[in-house]
Amino acid sequence: xxxxxxxxxxxxxxxxxxxxxxxxxxxxxxxxxxxxxxxxxxxxxxxxxxxxxxxxxxxxxxxxxxxxxxxxxxxxxxxxxxxxxxxxxxxxxxxxxxxxxxxxxxxxxxxxxxxxxxxxxxxxxxxxxxxxxxxxxxxxxxxxxxxxxxxxxxxxxxxxxxxxxxxxxxxxxxxxxxxxxxxxxxxxxxxxxxxxxxxxxxxxxxxxxxxxxxxxxxxxxxx
Numbered sequence: 001x002x003x004x005x006x007x008x009x010x011x012x013x014x015x016x017x018x019x020x021x022x023x024x025x026x027x028x029x030x031x032x033x034x035x036x037x038x039x040x041x042x043x044x045x046x047x048x049x050x051x052x053x054x055x056x057x058x059x060x061x062x063x064x065x066x067x068x069x070x071x072x073x074x075x076x077x078x079x080x081x082x083x084x085x086x087x088x089x090x091x092x093x094x095x096x097x098x099x100x101x102x103x104x105x106x107x108x109x110x111x112x113x114x115x116x117x118x119x120x121x122x123x124x125x126x127x128x129x130x131x132x133x134x135x136x137x138x139x140x141x142x143x144x145x146x147x148x149x150x151x152x153x154x155x156x157x158x159x160x161x162x163x164x165x166x167x168x169x170x171x172x173x174x175x176x177x178x179x180x181x182x183x184x185x186x187x188x189x190x191x192x193x194x195x196x197x198x199x200x201x202x203x204x205x206x207x208x209x210x211x212x213x214x215x216x217x218x219x220x221x222x223x
Contacts (some may be wrong), residue, residue, distance in 0.1 A: 001206070002202075002205065002206055002210050002211055002212055002213050003031035003032065003211065003212040003213075004029075004030050004031050004032075004212075004213060004215065004218050004221050004222055005030065005031065005032045005033065005034050005099055005192065005194075005212050005213065005214040005215070006021075006022075006024070006025030006028070006030040006032070006033040006034065006096075006214075006215070006218045007034050007194065007195075007214045007215055007216045008021060008033075008034060008035060008036065008049065008216075009021025009022040009023075009024060009025045009033055009035070010024035010025045010028060010030070010033075010216065010217070010218055010219075011216040012197070012215075012216030012217040013216075013217070013219075014078065015056070015076050015077050015078035015080065016049065016056065017035055017036060017047045017048055017049060017056070017076075017082075017083070018076050018078060018080045018083065019080060019083055019087070019088070019091055020078060020080060022035075022088060022091060022092055022096070023091075025096060025218060026092070026095045026096050028218045028219055028222055029218075029222050030096055030218050030222070031096070031097070031212070032096060032097045032098065032099050032125075032212070033092065033096050033097075033098060033099065034098075034099040034100075034101060034127075034194075034214055035047050035085075035088060035098065035099070035100060035101065036048060036049040036100075036101045036103050037085050037100060037101070037102060037103060037104075037107050037110075037111065038051060038063040038064065038103050038104045038107070039063070039064060039104055039106045039107060039110060040063060040064065040066060040067055040068045040071055041064060041065055041066055041067045041070075042067045042068055043106065043110060044067075044068040044084055045084055045085035045086070045107065045110050045111065045114060046063055046068070046071060046082055046083075046084060046085070047082065047083045047084065047085055047087075047088050048063060048082055049103070050063075051063060051064070051103070051104065053066075053071075053074065056076055056077060057074045057075060057076055057077075057082065058074050058075050059074050064104070068084070085100070085111070085114060086114060086118075089114065089118050089120065093118070093120070093123075097123045097124065097125075098120075098123065098124045098125070099124075099125050099127055099147075099192075099214075100124055100125070100126050100127070101126075101127050101128060101149070102126060102127070102128040102130065102133040102134075102137070103128075105133075107133065108126075108133050108136040108137045108140055109136070109140060111126060111137070112137065112140040112141050112144065115141070115144060116141070121141070121143050121144055124144065124145070125144075125145040125146070125147055125167065125168060126144055126145065126146050126147070127146070127147040127148070127149050127168065127170055127192075128147075128148070128149060129148075129149045129150065129151075131148060131160050131164065134146050134147075134148060134164065134166075135164065138164075138165065142165075145167040145168065146165075146166055146167055146168070147166060147167060147168025147169065147170045147190075147192060148160060148161065148164065148166055148168070148169060148170060149170040149171075149194070150170065150171055150172070150175065151171075151172045151175065152171075152172070152174075152175050153171065153175050153177070153180060161183075166189055167189060167190065168189060168190050168191070168192050169184045169189055169190075169191050169192070170191075170192045170193075170194060171191070171193055171194075172193070172194055172195055173193045173194065173195050173196045173201050173205060173213075176191065176193050176205055176208055176210060177208075178208055178209075181208050181209045181210060182209075185209070190211040190212060191209070191210045191211050191212070192210075192211065192212040192213070192214065193205050193210045193212070193213050193214070194213070194214035195214065195215075196213040196214060196215045196221075197215055197216050197217055197220075198220070199220055199221070202215075202220070202221055
């Protein structure tokens with residue numbers, strides 16, 4: 001059976017990337033929870049998916065244009081504050097491990113420092129669609145596991161996989177093929193398929209040998 005990764009906590013059940021969502025992922029028994037990080041104006045790691053605040057909070061500005069204090073004055077759709085990565089790490093420590101998606105420049109150094117400060121190198125995996133951010137992570141601390149996300153397999157992705165030391169390959173569910181899984185496992189890499197939100201897709205990926213799936217609805221796959 002593959003491991004279950006709650007997407008942005010358990011985004012199909014609670015407001016994404018909030019403490020309530022991470023608690024739901026814990027309650028459901030997820031093996032990991034995925035989250036996204038941006039930097040505030042004063043270089044604090046904020047757990048939010050979008051570069052702008054309009055979709056999930058009461059503001060229309062960009063995350064990087066507001067200080068932490070200003071961001072803490074806002075409310076998510078469920079009334080909670082935006083959490084910092086430190087708050088989520090403290091909240092989830094010894095309960096569920098983290099899959100941290102880097103969304104912006106500057107996040108590799110900040111995440112590396114936070115991981116060291118909290119002594120959680122073995123409890124986190126850093127992922128991104130941006131290979132430059134992953135290369136920066138490798139240079140800062142090669143012991144932190146890294147994974148490349150991609151929506152479809154292409155010549156560019158193939159070149160990156162061949163040239164970068166990666167622990168994880170993170171294809172969208174629709175990009176997973178038997179050859180991709182076999183190649184990853186031959187190279188001692190794990191396959192994490194994301195956006196897996198129905199049982200039929202999950203069954204197909206299980207048959208292909210996928211190691212972990214990211215889902216908004218963990219309860220579909222946890223018995």
